[in-house]
Amino acid sequence: MFFDNWFGILRVLVVGTLAYSALVVTLRISGKRTLAKLNAFDLVVTVALGSTLASVLLTESVALLEGITAFALLVGLQYVVAWFSVRSKRFSEAVKSEPTLLLHRGRFLEGSLREQRVTREEILASLRGAGAAEPADVAAVVLETDGSMSVIKNPPPEGSRGTLESVRTVQAPEGAG
Incomplete structure (x- = not known):
């Protein structure tokens, strides 16, 4: 043996x-x-x-x-x-499948969920993984052709700087360039 x-x-x-x-x-x-x-x-x-x-x-x-x-x-x-x-x-x-919209503007698309055999809990887990707390926090969730879920976040509100606030400017040392 x-x-x-x-x-x-x-x-x-x-x-x-x-x-x-x-x-x-x-x-x-x-x-x-x-x-x-x-x-x-x-x-x-x-x-x-x-x-x-x-x-x-x-x-x-x-x-x-x-x-x-x-x-x-x-x-x-x-x-x-x-x-x-x-x-x-x-x-x-x-031979290839198409991406499927599962959640749109905070609403679960029940027909797509049933057709793709995806549960609400799986979508909520994807939301948490993307840093979103609630379905209303995202624009959409898409089941991709490879089986992964893409979470599309809502655009930043008008007038806000969005993700640019986190960008820092790095100064070149004096005498460089």
Whole structure:
């Protein structure tokens, strides 16, 4: 249960190092978009890459080259989806979700909450995280395509300096410049 043989440990060390290296190289070649937190497809690719790495590491029946091929396939498919999404509005609409307004001017939008399966408590937690005490303190809460919530604060009242009050002017030392 705790130890089978030294060959198994050696295999995990060697194959793990090579598989990890192949994954890093594949991700560097594919660019930042492959692991972006943008939509459900990005999450699926991230989870699938992790699952593939685990399979290569711990399953003797999965050869290293098979794992590397799986990495390349997943990253390649992600590239194709991203490529078509950028070039075709219809394709993009089919594979990506749109942001959803959940709270507007202090009012919860019940239909959107039900459709997106979000509770009032989750929105209130997002408000607290953004430094707002009450729903009336914000202009809107938006459920983004990556599942995060954006809190859009009310604009500062007319005539106030808003966030500029917190900006300090830093003087250059005499003789500089």
